[in-house]
Amino acid sequence: xxxxxCCDKMGLKKGPWTAEEDEILVNYINxxxxxxxxxxxxxxxxxxxxxxxxxxxxxxxxxxxxxRGSFTLEEEKLIIQLHGILGNRWAAxxxxxxxxxxxxxxxLWNTHLKKRLICMGLDPQTHQPLSSSCNPxxxxxxxxxxxxxxxxxxSARLExxxxxxxxxxxxxxxxxTDSDYFLRxxxxxxxxxxxxxxxxxxxxxxxxxxxxxxxxxxxxxDLASNPASIVKEDLVWGGSKKIASDSSSSSELExxxxxxxxxxxxxxxxNNDMSFLE
DNA sequence: AACAACGGCAACCGCTATTGA
DNA sequence: TTCAATAGCGGTTGCCGTTGT
Numbered sequence: 001x002x003x004x005x006c007c008d009k010m011g012l013k014k015g016p017w018t019a020e021e022d023e024i025l026v027n028y029i030n031x032x033x034x035x036x037x038x039x040x041x042x043x044x045x046x047x048x049x050x051x052x053x054x055x056x057x058x059x060x061x062x063x064x065x066x067x068r069g070s071f072t073l074e075e076e077k078l079i080i081q082l083h084g085i086l087g088n089r090w091a092a093x094x095x096x097x098x099x100x101x102x103x104x105x106x107x108l109w110n111t112h113l114k115k116r117l118i119c120m121g122l123d124p125q126t127h128q129p130l131s132s133s134c135n136p137x138x139x140x141x142x143x144x145x146x147x148x149x150x151x152x153x154x155s156a157r158l159e160x161x162x163x164x165x166x167x168x169x170x171x172x173x174x175x176x177t178d179s180d181y182f183l184r185x186x187x188x189x190x191x192x193x194x195x196x197x198x199x200x201x202x203x204x205x206x207x208x209x210x211x212x213x214x215x216x217x218x219x220x221x222d223l224a225s226n227p228a229s230i231v232k233e234d235l236v237w238g239g240s241k242k243i244a245s246d247s248s249s250s251s252e253l254e255x256x257x258x259x260x261x262x263x264x265x266x267x268x269x270x271n272n273d274m275s276f277l278e
Numbered sequence: 279a280a281c282a283a284c285g286g287c288a289a290c291c292g293c294t295a296t297t298g299a
Numbered sequence: 300t301t302c303a304a305t306a307g308c309g310g311t312t313g314c315c316g317t318t319g320t
């Protein structure tokens with residue numbers, strides 16, 4: 001059994017949405033407290049569109065929490081940073097920018113940010129310099145080794161947040177809002193100290209070609225080459241294993257959290273690789 | 279003024295992942 | 300366990316407004 005015929009083969013309308021169609025769709029979703037099944041929505045709402053088209057129109061344009069208007073500088077910086085970590089995972093990037101859609105971010109990237117990186121001499125896919133002529137003495141490598149850990153932290157945090165939103169049932173045994181172990185670790189005093197250290201360390205040091213201002217985690221030229229497997233190992237080690245065997249009290253968990261945090265921080269190669277900051 | 283080239287953005291296409299019977 | 304239905308995602312297309320010649 002093949003794919004179902006698309007809307008154009010079923011006499012359904014395609015192309016730009018009219019104001020009337022928008023109104024019908026919004027009214028239907030508001031009246032029914034949600035969209036329900038996208039497949040059946042057009043028929044129930046009286047729209048000559050396929051469900052997929054309705055879903056896209058709603059999520060990309062009609063949703064009440066959509067933030068219209070141009071992107072701020074901070075948003076653009078964040079997108080560049082997240083792209084360095086996540087690559088073309090637009091939905092994951094969009095989840096970190098409230099009110100912005102993956103489509104909008106994707107368009108911004110393809111029309112503006114990609115060109116901007118190229119103008120800055122960076123490969124928009126790898127975020128590495130287009131010519132690898134800089135730092136022949138190897139300091140760039142030292143920098144990337146160190147900052148890779150920042151990318152690992154941030155990437156793991158994003159993964160954890162995504163998992164938290166997908167699997168709330170895993171964490172409903174406590175009143176804590178940050179039930180995810182890794183998230184609590186990241187948000188703990190230890191995590192804050194970790195971020196503070198690197199924020200101050202990076203002030204006068206060798207920063208990424210992309211200056212990211214006040215953002216806590218810094219994108220580096222090496223982010224794109226950062227293997228996700230390393231991050232995931234850290235995540236399992238610090239998070240999922242604890243969740244699976246979670247029979248301890250909250251105080252014990254906090255102790256474990258500190259121990260694990262310290263282990264992660266000790267793993268950060270400050271003594272070995274931070275010389276480039278001097 | 280007319281036309282072509284370009285750029286931005288909304289929407290579509292097709293693939294993958296997830297869900298439920 | 301299998302498989303169809305559905306949802307979600309990223310890549311691509313095409314329309315339309317703007318700019319350049």
